[in-house]
Amino acid sequence: DAGVIQSPRHEVTEMGQEVTLRCKPISGHDYLFWYRQTMMRGLELLIYFNNNVPIDDSGMPEDRFSAKMPNASFSTLKIQPSEPRDSAVYFCASSRGARPGNTIYFGEGSWLTVV
């Protein structure tokens, strides 16, 4: 399997612009997670989906952030409007099932810089 695929790998954008990050989970995985990593706060869970339905979005920082999962093989994380403090690495991850022994697989991340 190709693993979790994220795009773009790197993006530099100006403050106020809309940013869309994309994720393709591993085929057959029914859980999808969006995490954000910064030097100050480490890795934080933003939102996760089960069978394409958002289950917990309590980690989404504010209304400028939104996430969708229109089907089992695609998810987006959108920031509108973007701000410099949104600069971070955004990771998508997926797992199969809801058992304690299931490993979660991470993509290589989308490195976002907002100037």
Place this chain on the structure above:
Amino acid sequence: KQEVTQIPAALSVPEGENLVLNCSFTDSAIYNLQWFRQDPGKGLTSLLLIQSSQREQTSGRLNASLDKSSGRSTLYIAASQPGDSATYLCAVVNAGGTSYGKLTFGQGTILTVHP
């Protein structure tokens, strides 16, 4: 709220040494604990997953232990090599949640193994 702490924040050792990375968590009601490796500019790779009912897991030169009641885990790396240089992250999944993939991460230990 679950908090995960990793000590030390950074570690530099000569090749061949055996070493121990420490992880502690404040809420002992967990489903599992995972150790991840993160290389610069890359995503996270799961190294070992210990379920709450287990005491340890081993993979090659890596051994992870879990003392759930005291809220501690250690990652032991035997005969370290320069290729082991990376950031090592500990993460737990809390019991009682709606997903087994909702991880709470520590800040990581940056390991450098020099020849």
